[in-house]
Amino acid sequence: MELLERARVEWVAAAVGLVVGTSMVFVPYEFGSVLFQFIYPHIRLLGSGFLVGAGMMLVALMYPAWPAFVGRVGRAFMLAALAVYWWRVCVLSVGLTGTVLYLLLMALFVTERLTLRRGQGLLLVFLSSVALGFGALMIWAPQDFVRFGLAAMGPYGRWVGGLFVLLGLLLVVALWRRKPLQCRLALGGLALLFLNMTVGVASWRSWSGLGAYAVLTLTCALLAGVRRWPSLVGVRWRLFRGMALASVLPIVGVGAVASYLAQKALEAELHGKAQQAVAAEAAWLEQTAAMASSLLRVYSRGPGFVALVREGNREGIRERMALLEGQSGLFDAAWLLDEAGDTLMPSARLDRADGDFAHRACFQDAVEGGAEVRLSRPFVTRSGEPYIVFTVPMDRGAGRRAFLVGGLSLRRLGLQPTLASPGYNVEIFDHRDGSLLRETERGAVLSRAPVLDRVKPGALARPEGLVEVFDDTGRRMVVAHARVKGTPWTVVVTARLGEAFAPVTRMGGWVVAIAVLAGAIALLLSQWVGRDVAQRLETLRDGFAVLGTPSAEQRVQARGDDEIAQLALGFNDMAARIDRTQKELREAIAIRDQFLSMASHELRTPLTPLKATLDLLIRQLGSGQGTNPERQRETIARLNRQVDRLTRLIGDMLDVSRLQSGRFTLTVAPMDVVALAREVVERIQVTRPERAEQLTLEFPTESLVGWWDEQRLDQLLTNLVENALRYSPPGTPVVVRVREDADGVRVEVEDRGIGIPEESVPQLFTPFFRARNATEHYAGGLGLGLAICREIVERHGGRIGAKSDGPGQGTCFTVKLPRSAVAEAA
Numbered sequence: 001m002e003l004l005e006r007a008r009v010e011w012v013a014a015a016v017g018l019v020v021g022t023s024m025v026f027v028p029y030e031f032g033s034v035l036f037q038f039i040y041p042h043i044r045l046l047g048s049g050f051l052v053g054a055g056m057m058l059v060a061l062m063y064p065a066w067p068a069f070v071g072r073v074g075r076a077f078m079l080a081a082l083a084v085y086w087w088r089v090c091v092l093s094v095g096l097t098g099t100v101l102y103l104l105l106m107a108l109f110v111t112e113r114l115t116l117r118r119g120q121g122l123l124l125v126f127l128s129s130v131a132l133g134f135g136a137l138m139i140w141a142p143q144d145f146v147r148f149g150l151a152a153m154g155p156y157g158r159w160v161g162g163l164f165v166l167l168g169l170l171l172v173v174a175l176w177r178r179k180p181l182q183c184r185l186a187l188g189g190l191a192l193l194f195l196n197m198t199v200g201v202a203s204w205r206s207w208s209g210l211g212a213y214a215v216l217t218l219t220c221a222l223l224a225g226v227r228r229w230p231s232l233v234g235v236r237w238r239l240f241r242g243m244a245l246a247s248v249l250p251i252v253g254v255g256a257v258a259s260y261l262a263q264k265a266l267e268a269e270l271h272g273k274a275q276q277a278v279a280a281e282a283a284w285l286e287q288t289a290a291m292a293s294s295l296l297r298v299y300s301r302g303p304g305f306v307a308l309v310r311e312g313n314r315e316g317i318r319e320r321m322a323l324l325e326g327q328s329g330l331f332d333a334a335w336l337l338d339e340a341g342d343t344l345m346p347s348a349r350l351d352r353a354d355g356d357f358a359h360r361a362c363f364q365d366a367v368e369g370g371a372e373v374r375l376s377r378p379f380v381t382r383s384g385e386p387y388i389v390f391t392v393p394m395d396r397g398a399g400r401r402a403f404l405v406g407g408l409s410l411r412r413l414g415l416q417p418t419l420a421s422p423g424y425n426v427e428i429f430d431h432r433d434g435s436l437l438r439e440t441e442r443g444a445v446l447s448r449a450p451v452l453d454r455v456k457p458g459a460l461a462r463p464e465g466l467v468e469v470f471d472d473t474g475r476r477m478v479v480a481h482a483r484v485k486g487t488p489w490t491v492v493v494t495a496r497l498g499e500a501f502a503p504v505t506r507m508g509g510w511v512v513a514i515a516v517l518a519g520a521i522a523l524l525l526s527q528w529v530g531r532d533v534a535q536r537l538e539t540l541r542d543g544f545a546v547l548g549t550p551s552a553e554q555r556v557q558a559r560g561d562d563e564i565a566q567l568a569l570g571f572n573d574m575a576a577r578i579d580r581t582q583k584e585l586r587e588a589i590a591i592r593d594q595f596l597s598m599a600s601h602e603l604r605t606p607l608t609p610l611k612a613t614l615d616l617l618i619r620q621l622g623s624g625q626g627t628n629p630e631r632q633r634e635t636i637a638r639l640n641r642q643v644d645r646l647t648r649l650i651g652d653m654l655d656v657s658r659l660q661s662g663r664f665t666l667t668v669a670p671m672d673v674v675a676l677a678r679e680v681v682e683r684i685q686v687t688r689p690e691r692a693e694q695l696t697l698e699f700p701t702e703s704l705v706g707w708w709d710e711q712r713l714d715q716l717l718t719n720l721v722e723n724a725l726r727y728s729p730p731g732t733p734v735v736v737r738v739r740e741d742a743d744g745v746r747v748e749v750e751d752r753g754i755g756i757p758e759e760s761v762p763q764l765f766t767p768f769f770r771a772r773n774a775t776e777h778y779a780g781g782l783g784l785g786l787a788i789c790r791e792i793v794e795r796h797g798g799r800i801g802a803k804s805d806g807p808g809q810g811t812c813f814t815v816k817l818p819r820s821a822v823a824e825a826a
Contacts, residue, residue: 004175004184004223005121006119007121010057012219017082018050018058019215020085022211023208025044025051039084052077053080057074059074079109089208090102098209101130124223125175127219128171131167131171131190132164132172135164138164139158164190167193168190170186171183174186188220188221188224191221198213271466273424273495275466277418277480278481279482281493285489289375289487292331293373299324309336317345330408332387333406334407335407337357337403338402339401341360342357347407362391363391365391366391367393375390376390376391380446386446387407388408389408410446425493425494427451427491429452429489430489435447435449436450460481468497471496475496475497477497607642666709669708671705671706674704680714681695694728694730700740706818706819707819709792709796712792712795720815721734721736724753727751728752735748735751743819744798751811754808755807756771756811757771765787765800797817
């Protein structure tokens with residue numbers, strides 16, 4: 001139920017704005033009916049308002065992290081467009097369904113902003129209100145729904161209205177009692193009813209109604225069928241919304257501009273062709289009237305014809321009249337009247353009908369018109385033919401007059417090919433009384449010109465112009481008109497905009513279809529790409545989740561050669577480095593623990609006898625018992641050895657601390673390494689007389705002088721020799737060799753002790769490291785001596801190494817020190 005309650009009106013408003021705005025921008029001439037007469041002049045502007053508002057609202061809904069003003073501006077555009085459309089299309093044109101639908105949409109769209117703070121949308125409230133409103137209107141006035149395009153309901157309008165009311169009430173009760181199943185049943189029924197309305201509106205080609213009801217149908221169907229909204233987070237959603245906007249909006253925007261330009265160009269072409277057609281028709285009629293007037297004037301003033309009329313030569317008059325009717329090609333009939341209106345010579349083509357024409361308006365106009373050629377209003381002859389006539393007076397002498405009459409058949413005029421395009425309708429009428437002379441569409445004459453009932457009074461008063469009106473079916477059409485000079489005639493050329501702009505409408509429809517298809521393809525591709533990317537990123541996420549866990553597999557499969565594959569390779573490399581680092585850290589922690597254990601033991605070893613000896617001395621001094629001097633010297637010597645041992649241990653730890661902090665420095669000066677080696681060996685032989693026999697020194701006779709730190713080299717040789725003695729059984733030789741090398745000196749310390757396992761040699765100079773057999777053959781020490789030795793040698797620019805054939809095979813440490821390089825550095 002929470003899913004349904006969170007559904008928002010904003011999404012429906014954005015969808016309605018998108019479809020209505022698209023139809024207004026791409027097919028504006030489909031809104032040319034009387035229903036849209038108040039917005040038609042600004043249809044593109046209103047459609048652009050819908051599109052801008054809907055687009056900004058969709059962007060704000062899909063990108064909630066964007067600035068809030070994007071959504072506010074979009075809602076303002078949307079509300080303004082909805083308000084204009086509601087008032088000018090629905091209220092002023094009395095559209096019942098539109099009045100209810102768009103009023104509820106605006107009201108709940110504004111109110112929803114207050115409920116969103118509680119996480120509640122008003123879409124279900126909107127749908128139930130629309131259902132109740134539509135149902136009440138259908139029951140009250142079902143005939144109005146047929147008028148406004150819902151003819152598919154036919155005689156069942158009240159029954160459909162009852163279903164709307166029942167489903168609306170069911171939705172209200174289910175929403176109030178929080179019954180999701182009943183809500184979905186009501187929504188499914190409403191989807192079918194809105195679908196019925198969509199089909200009915202589509203049959204009347206009402207684009208805005210079609211879009212609005214289609215959105216309502218789809219909304220109800222989605223709410224009825226969806227059990228869980230898709231998650232709007234993650235890579236898939238980002239790809240979905242990005243590709244949706246990037247694929248649809250540019251196509252719609254470019255298509256709208258192209259459609260607008262094409263419509264304007266076609267509109268200008270249509271207006272131009274209509275004006276050209278009316279100008280051509282007017283010119284042709286003007287020329288015809290001028291030729292007819294000139295011909296009658298020539299006949300009426302010709303001496304021969306005038307003489308025949310004065311003499312009353314009927315045979316001569318008949319011959320001349322026959323020539324006027326037949327060979328001129330202008331007149332369909334000609335006759336001669338006397339001044340009283342009686343027939344002097346009837347027309348052969350009109351079956352020589354004669355009689356009194358005094359009552360005819362054409363004769364009366366000619367009598368009052370003086371000597372000019374007069375053009376009559378259209379009339380029906382005695383033989384039932386529609387005609388217009390040209391009348392000119394003649395002088396019969398003796399103060400008498402005759403009237404020469406030339407008639408044009410309107411039926412023949414209607415058969416003349418039009419100069420306008422086939423899709424245009426041409427009307428010619430007499431603007432004195434509106435009598436129709438010619439109409440190409442229906443061929444009617446002598447009735448009232450149809451265009452006069454479509455345009456406003458006075459719209460055709462100007463000599464020429466262009467207006468847009470509605471035809472009998474409520475469709476908009478363009479009307480070009482022009483007066484025919486020298487005549488009381490007006491020529492009108494009309495063209496229906498819907499037919500004229502059908503190519504542009506089809507183009508707009510194709511653009512919209514292409515945009516929708518491109519959007520659908522883009523969305524499918526985004527889901528496919530998003531699924532692949534999401535799966536690979538989820539694999540990386542799972543890898544990060546177990547990163548650093550010793551027992552977990554931390555490798556990620558790298559598929560492809562894109563950035564994500566490179567990221568997976570980088571992750572695997574990082575995981576391997578972390579694995580190695582953790583292994584080193586674990587080893588370092590183990591070494592640290594081992595060091596702490598050894599350090600505490602090593603420090604306690606000299607402290608225990610040192611404290612015991614001091615306690616003994618204190619008790620002896622407190623009891624007044626004295627000891628002989630020899631015994632005192634031995635006691636003090638033991639104390640001194642233990643203090644030296646403590647000093648050496650603390651010195652090693654200080655040296656390691658200096659190494660790690662970068663404060664291990666050398667003070668170099670000229671010195672003899674042979675003398676230093678001899679001094680170290682002699683000092684160890686004196687301090688350890690029990691090992692004096694096994695320690696020997698091999699050195700050259702000449703001195704080996706270089707720039708070194710004497711104190712550090714003393715520490716180096718002492719550590720190496722003490723280390724060799726510590727791990728050598730008593731009686732086994734330890735040899736110290738000093739010799740000159742190619743570019744410096746070489747010092748070797750070789751023993752026949754416990755040796756070093758092969759796997760321990762690479763880590764022998766690591767701080768706190770002790771070989772496996774050295775741990776088993778405990779001989780004291782913290783495992784820092786060799787690390788300090790390596791640092792001393794490397795600070796001098798030299799190299800140190802160890803070689804052993806294995807456990808029990810002894811060890812040889814080799815130190816190579818340069819002389820010139822160190823001297824230059826110093």
